[in-house]
Amino acid sequence: MITLSLKKIAEITKGQLYGKDLFIDNIVIDTNKIIPGCLFIALIGKKFDAHIFIDDAIKKGCSSIIIQKKIICHISYILVENTSIALGQIASWIRKQTYAQVLAITGSCGKTSVKEMTASILRQTGSTISTIDNLNNKIGVPMTLLQLTKNHKYAVVELGANKPGEITYTSNITKPEIILINNIQYAHLQGFKSLLGVSRAKSEIFSGLKSNGTVIINLDSNHLSQWKKEIKQRNILYFSIKKKNIAIFFLVILKLIYMALLLQCIHHVEK
Template structure:
């Protein structure tokens, strides 16, 4: 992770820093970020996320007891520890991840698909590790929390990063790819999956194509020509390098 001062974190997240009156607190540098109160390490910021079935604000005391350097919260707590107060901690996590991604020069590859994306991610990472320091998504932590947590681990030693992006409903991949701003995107395939969230096969296709929305200006897109609906989304990759791959058909470069 790239070290960030509390003052800079406030600016990135549009947060308010409290308990900042001492010189020591003003000079705190964050070298680690954790959303798990059990995994607090040295110079660590604890971010208390809120989900449908949990509220990490319940574990603030544990983070303090484990000597977190600062907290990022949605409401202030009674403690002398420095706290950054924001409207939404999940959104703040994404903003920090996006800032770190923009500071790093690694070549970023975004991978999605209805099936096999974790395997493709692992194979790609294994190959690229032969050519330079490579970061990749841990296991299948590919949602709106997992993607920014992966990006937090980027630093200037990385030459490559392989980011897996999954979704259960529309706009989730759009969010992840806007944070990631990949140089290359790969859509492995499109099948009938998560139809409760996407409503239809066409909905699945639209969601997977969201990954192209964050593609860098001179980016490259790689598609499976055996999948459906590609003709509908060509506008998303205008002026980009496009490669098609297939088991049954001859590959094409557009």
């Protein structure tokens, strides 16, 4: 993680800093992962409120906290309107400070396997981070991006969703140069209602793609025609299994590496 002062974090999150300014190089959301000097963010979910673990976090050695409920505390803290949004804001800021080329992957199934394969390949050419396990939601994606430093060349980030709007949020935080939609299948229909709903939700990944970005699409995807407007005037690579073009998938990965290297070279030239 890039080292940040609490003052800077308060500015990024539009929060109010109470206590002295400190420098932070580690952010955690789980008290089981507290290390001395870290910043603990007290998230609130549908079934939990991490504010109840603040005392435990302090006892374990965190130096500061981000909260959305004002408390009496003897360590520095930042009061924000929403701690989950604050986490995303910090991750988004860090992503913008790095030189890493980012690949975002979504799809109904196979995301994690493709993520692992791609990250493994990219690690042969440069320092690479990737989503841990399948932590691909509005909390997991920011936590992945927090790992970035200015020494990383690549980031492979998995974007998942259980309902509409989630990938729009994570894609705009991630701001990928390259996106891959692995497939569109019957999954999470409770949240998306239909296969068309799944397709529309996955297409939200286009929202964060950089203007000169590249799209990698499975030609076998259901409701592919729904994406025509979003992928218009984009750099597009296709792959297909049904069309007997299995080998093209591996060509896509090779082209991905080439494009990432090329983008990296261009960036350094512009500097």
